[in-house]
Amino acid sequence: MQALRYARATSIDEAVRMLREGGETARVLAGGTDVIVQARERRRVIDLFVDIKHIPDVMGMTYDAQRGLTVGAAVPLYQVYGNADVARVYPALRAATHVIGGKAIQGRASLGGNLGNSSPAADSIPAMMALDGVAAIAGPNGRREVHVDAFCTGPGRNVLQPGEFIVSLHFPQPVAHSGNAWERFIPRNEMDIAVVNAACALTLEGDVVTAARVALGAVAPTTIMVPGAAEALVGRRLTDDTIAAAGAAAKEAATPIEDMRGTVKQRKHLSDVLVQRVVRAAAEHARSR
Amino acid sequence: MATSEKLVITSNINGEERTFLADSRDSLLEALRERVNLKGVKEGCNNGNCGACAVILNGRLVNSCCVMAAEVEGATIETVEGLATPEGLAPLQQCFLEEAALQCGICTPGFLMSSTALLRENPAPTDDEVRFWLAGNLCRCTGYDKIILAVQAAAEQMRAPKK
Ligand SMILES: Cc1cc2nc3c(=O)[nH]c(=O)nc-3n(C[C@H](O)[C@H](O)[C@H](O)COP(=O)(O)OP(=O)(O)OC[C@H]3O[C@@H](n4cnc5c(N)ncnc54)[C@H](O)[C@@H]3O)c2cc1C
């Protein structure tokens, strides 16, 4: 591995100071499942790891039926998907975190790391976007909040400024009769990078959709919101035709690349199919609550 | 110029308090093999995909190639060397032998640690649950079926009331 130092931060302020002093080549170390491999393969110049896992706010998780869910940025994924409130209220988040890597990855990998790595194929990001997640960020100029749907700016790039890091992720409590779901397509059953992933959160009044958020991954330089799919749903009865229209809008919005994982045609087709599936599953979840 | 630092790390390894020297650039995999001399921890891919380097860190299964040695100050680590007791092999180890669940053996320590973590959490898994749990462990030799059989045989033994 490239020569590098390790520093353990025990408070938010200490982490900000270490990151600022470390400059451009300092990196946050959460679960390390992306960044340690990147350091070893010299895909990034890194000379300081700032370990944030000893900061209480970064490792806590709270849920309350008024305020919703707050997950510390470095909470390992097994704690996210193993949480009963997450499974009941935020199944999209449960589904995504349950299939990121294998068990040995889930013992360490985190939502903050998945977001901080900002891969266009990251599995949890579309789920967090559909749920209208908000990242609480600390930095040299104090605190700020950025919605997850505005966080990533390109492959591996995001809005974080030098010295800034994500403290926690907040998900609002869904209003009554709301549901959410996440799915991905991979050629095997587990342990692979998404060819496409998709998430939906929606609210029903009887049969009519009153609010919807649809997000896609692995079809553009960043994970994307698909406003066209939401527009196809909102104000309409949830019929097969409405759902097909949402799928068609997703297919239209997807601008994928061709690579070893899939062709443009396959990814566009999958965008359609997966969005239809997550809309149906989200509606089912809404009706069950 | 980037530099590394020499570190003195103390952690509980297989039930024993161990203090060892490491470099701040060492992964836990490198430190366990080269500094603590626990060669049962294997390097396969060195990028998180194969599970050969799996150990149990503070009660959770992790790939030691994706952990920095510096992180384990004060931690508890279990490796394959800690599975057997003076009375003999652990049931999982015995069953891997009896079911011929290994050929070249490089993947075996990882499978044993991964299965150990599984059976602690779920003492009566279905075959599907075993396969899902072990999806992060790769084996180029056995074709996996015998590994699943071995894990199930060990699970059954471990569930049986103690004589
Ligand atoms: C075998 C294997 C399988 C994988 N499978 C999947 C998969 O199925 N789906 C998927 O989406 N990903 C997968 N990944 C990628 C990786 O596990 C995830 O992206 C994971 O969520 C990263 O989290 P981490 O805590 O390990 O991040 P780290 O590696 O610690 O950090 C990742 C990046 O984010 C930055 N960062 C971390 N935390 C913060 C923070 N709080 N604030 C600001 N920046 C931060 C780091 O500096 C680094 O640049 C896999 C990786 C491996 C090795």
Ligand code: FES
């Ligand atoms: S060597 Fe660590 S997962 Fe392969």
Ligand code: FES
């Ligand atoms: S026994 Fe050879 S890789 Fe598994």
